[in-house]
Amino acid sequence: MVKIKSPKAFTGNELRKNLKTKYFGRKDFFLPKVDSTNDTAKKMAREGIEEGTLIVSEIQEKGRGRTDREWISPIGGIWCSLVLRPDISPEQAPQITLVAGIAIANVIHRLYNLDARIKWPNDVLIGKRKFCGILTEMEARMDRVTFVVMGIGLNANVDIDGFPEEIKEGSTSLERELGRKVNRAELLSEILNELEKHYDVFVKNGFKEFASTWQDMSSTIGKKVRIVQKDGKIEGEAIKITGEGALMIKKEDGSIEMVIAGGCLHLE
């Protein structure tokens, strides 16, 4: 009989060895299989679970990306969601995605010496290929957020060759970039350590403190881009991110447009 070797599941105990946070990941649920960790986290958030609760799953059967696209989530990746309860307005919620991008790219530099860069608004790339996506979803009452669920999908030890053709080309994994497997528990604990530091500053002072760092770590700034929104598209050069997290686009005719949401295509 041929024995198929699957990656060892990672556990809360392994994660906690290296965790230096006050509340991120201090309560955790490590599950073998869910539809989507974001959906599980949202349900728990509605039932009142505390801030910082982490939900991790080995496999997602209905992993979701932006605009409800399928997020392929086989064994070997990091598929997780954090429950957050920031005292912010709903307009500020997308800025959490930008802050998370900085934290994740920082950790990838530090642990593996890879040049991870942020593609606006929610992708982390190595070169032109995406290895990580962030899906931030929120619920609000009146003008205050009641909770935010931050979902992180990171192709750690994932075989990209098994992905559908249309996704394969633009995707990578850490295993593929490094030629070896990474320790997922170590990586996730480092991400949580970094994320909590950044998140605390964000909740206190807003995104403006992060804008110039985001620009330095971005692969979008300086590029010709196409922003695709529900009601049309905008093309031009991405020249700056503002203190409110809006991307400033200079169009061919010299006019400026600010965008706060949408899909982004690098045209060069």
Ligand code: BTN
């Ligand atoms: C994107 O790039 O479009 C965002 C992808 C986010 C995927 C993660 S995996 C964990 C969490 N659960 C989900 O269903 N989606 C996010």
